[in-house]
Amino acid sequence: MRALEPWVVQPLETFLAESAARLTLLMTSSGQVVAQHGFSRSLDVMTAAALGAGIVASTDELARLMGGAGFEALVHHGQRQSCMLAAFATPRGRWIGLVVFGPETSVGIVRLFFDQMIGQLAAAAPREQPSAPMLAENFETELDASLKALFGR
Amino acid sequence: MTEDIRALTARMADEPGSLAFLELAEALRRRGQLEAAYKVARGGVSRYPGLADAHDLMARVLSDQGDLAGAFDAWSSALQLDPMRTSALKGIAFLYFRAGDRAAALTHLERALEVDPDDPTIPQAISRLGTEAPAAPVPPPVESRPLPTPVSSAPAARGTQDLFEQLEGGGQGLLLVDGNGLRLGGRLTGADGDAMGDRVAAQLAGVSREAARATRLLGLGSWHSIALESPDAHLVLAQPTSDTVLLASRDPSMPMGRVTLLAERAARAARAWLEVEG
Amino acid sequence: MTATQTSLDRVTRVAGVRGALIVSAADGLVVAEQLMDGVDGQAAAALTGSLVGRLARTAESAGLRPPVFVHLRGEAGSVLAAPGPDDLVLVAVVGPEANLGLARLEMIEAAGRLA
Numbered sequence: 120m121r122a123l124e125p126w127v128v129q130p131l132e133t134f135l136a137e138s139a140a141r142l143t144l145l146m147t148s149s150g151q152v153v154a155q156h157g158f159s160r161s162l163d164v165m166t167a168a169a170l171g172a173g174i175v176a177s178t179d180e181l182a183r184l185m186g187g188a189g190f191e192a193l194v195h196h197g198q199r200q201s202c203m204l205a206a207f208a209t210p211r212g213r214w215i216g217l218v219v220f221g222p223e224t225s226v227g228i229v230r231l232f233f234d235q236m237i238g239q240l241a242a243a244a245p246r247e248q249p250s251a252p253m254l255a256e257n258f259e260t261e262l263d264a265s266l267k268a269l270f271g272r
Numbered sequence: 273m274t275e276d277i278r279a280l281t282a283r284m285a286d287e288p289g290s291l292a293f294l295e296l297a298e299a300l301r302r303r304g305q306l307e308a309a310y311k312v313a314r315g316g317v318s319r320y321p322g323l324a325d326a327h328d329l330m331a332r333v334l335s336d337q338g339d340l341a342g343a344f345d346a347w348s349s350a351l352q353l354d355p356m357r358t359s360a361l362k363g364i365a366f367l368y369f370r371a372g373d374r375a376a377a378l379t380h381l382e383r384a385l386e387v388d389p390d391d392p393t394i395p396q397a398i399s400r401l402g403t404e405a406p407a408a409p410v411p412p413p414v415e416s417r418p419l420p421t422p423v424s425s426a427p428a429a430r431g432t433q434d435l436f437e438q439l440e441g442g443g444q445g446l447l448l449v450d451g452n453g454l455r456l457g458g459r460l461t462g463a464d465g466d467a468m469g470d471r472v473a474a475q476l477a478g479v480s481r482e483a484a485r486a487t488r489l490l491g492l493g494s495w496h497s498i499a500l501e502s503p504d505a506h507l508v509l510a511q512p513t514s515d516t517v518l519l520a521s522r523d524p525s526m527p528m529g530r531v532t533l534l535a536e537r538a539a540r541a542a543r544a545w546l547e548v549e550g
Numbered sequence: 551m552t553a554t555q556t557s558l559d560r561v562t563r564v565a566g567v568r569g570a571l572i573v574s575a576a577d578g579l580v581v582a583e584q585l586m587d588g589v590d591g592q593a594a595a596a597l598t599g600s601l602v603g604r605l606a607r608t609a610e611s612a613g614l615r616p617p618v619f620v621h622l623r624g625e626a627g628s629v630l631a632a633p634g635p636d637d638l639v640l641v642a643v644v645g646p647e648a649n650l651g652l653a654r655l656e657m658i659e660a661a662g663r664l665a
Contacts, residue, residue: 225600226577227573227577228599228600231593460612471612472611479605479608482600486629490589490590490593491627492626492628493626498605498622499620500609500620501617502609502614502615502618503614504614505612505614507612
């Protein structure tokens with residue numbers, strides 16, 4: 120398990136231990152990765168983050184069209200593994216969680232401990248720091264540095 | 273034979289508390305009507321729990337039905353009530369022989385021979401085990417002699433042979449498991465005599481953790497026990513220490529409350545043993 | 551009143567029962583519930599579904615048929631579970647003073663009628 124922000128580590132470790140999730144990705148609503156567990160390639164992380172953010176954005180729009188406030192979580196059941204996508208509020212803005220799990224656990228357990236993690240993240244987050252304006256040349260460097268941190272290199 | 277059964281059934285109907293259940297169940301068993309024999313024997317055991325004959329009878333019925341674990345428990349109960357009961361000693365010897373444990377079978381047959389040197393079937397059984405029958409020993413002194421410690425048919429950890437020895441049924445149907453799912457003591461055999469303790473122990477590894485999590489998150493404190501009713505057995509799980517689990521398994525004819533008491537006693541024995549061995 | 555609600559009613563009327571719910575065991579999700587304040591249905595469904603599944607696997611490894619009743623006893627109360635058909639489980643959260651014998655009977659009967 121790797122995280123860019125140290126305060127994310129404990130809540131995420133607790134979630135992983137309780138839920139038995141196989142893969143987990145925490146990202147901002149724009150797809151910037153905050154923490155990951157279980158991925159072996161940076162390309163997979165980037166792809167999953169982009170796709171996950173896109174799916175949540177699409178379903179948000181769908182909910183808006185239906186006159187609702189948005190979906191709490193999306194669960195896709197597969198034969199060998201399933202996937203949950205959930206957007207949630209944090210002191211650092213709106214984040215998205217992508218969790219892949221197998222038959223050794225259940226969607227009920229995953230959701231139960233995901234909700235607990237949200238509460239723990241909210242309690243652990245430091246006060247909002249003013250962010251420096253993002254320059255194009257900084258972006259790639261930052262992304263590269265983030266990926267290296269997420270893969271322990 | 274049919275007339276006997278009819279007469280005995282009529283007698284039971286007139287006097288439900290009669291000891292005629294012993295003859296009736298035995299007659300039904302010999303005719304192969306095992307289900308009916310079981311029902312009569314079960315009624316008799318519940319009405320006369322202190323009668324060794326009743327437990328001996330139940331053991332024979334269960335043995336014929338293929339419930340060897342249940343038969344072992346019942347013969348053990350008979351022996352606890354009557355330590356000199358040769359039919360129970362022979363029965364348990366037979367079960368050990370079926371399980372492939374000749375040493376334990378021989379131990380019990382030799383004990384039976386001490387109690388009843390005139391029973392010709394015992395030397396025959398001993399010779400069948402492939403060992404020469406010993407010369408008829410001097411009759412034992414009046415004071416009761418302790419039963420030899422049965423040798424477990426499954427490999428046991430060091431010093432576990434006496435872990436549950438003092439309990440009803442010995443270590444059969446009792447399992448002590450550590451936090452990694454490894455068996456520390458006791459044994460569990462299936463109806464076909466296969467040892468399944470290690471397989472079950474592996475499954476129990478996560479049960480304690482899940483139970484603790486469930487009671488904690490539901491505001492029920494720490495967990496104390498789990499009682500599980502299957503059509504085939506009553507199981508009780510207890511927690512002798514924070515990183516061990518104890519399983520007690522008994523025939524469903526044994527009331528769950530009694531299985532729970534057995535589990536509690538076994539947990540106390542396990543705690544005492546762990547303090548010495550751990 | 552549906553059969554499901556009738557089943558939950560009968561169980562929650564037993565003294566000491568703080569809540570009853572019907573759970574999809576494999577998913578750990580609530581199908582129907584009747585809970586007093588303070589009983590977390592989502593947690594009860596997820597945790598009991600998971601525990602019952604694990605205990606069923608334990609019974610299977612011992613060569614036994616699946617359980618028909620489970621009683622998890624804690625210091626301050628118990629969780630009772632009666633598996634029914636189609637992977638549904640009737641679950642009750644009870645206090646230490648609950649009439650366990652009656653709760654068990656009602657639950658086993660009600661679980662058999664779940665569909």
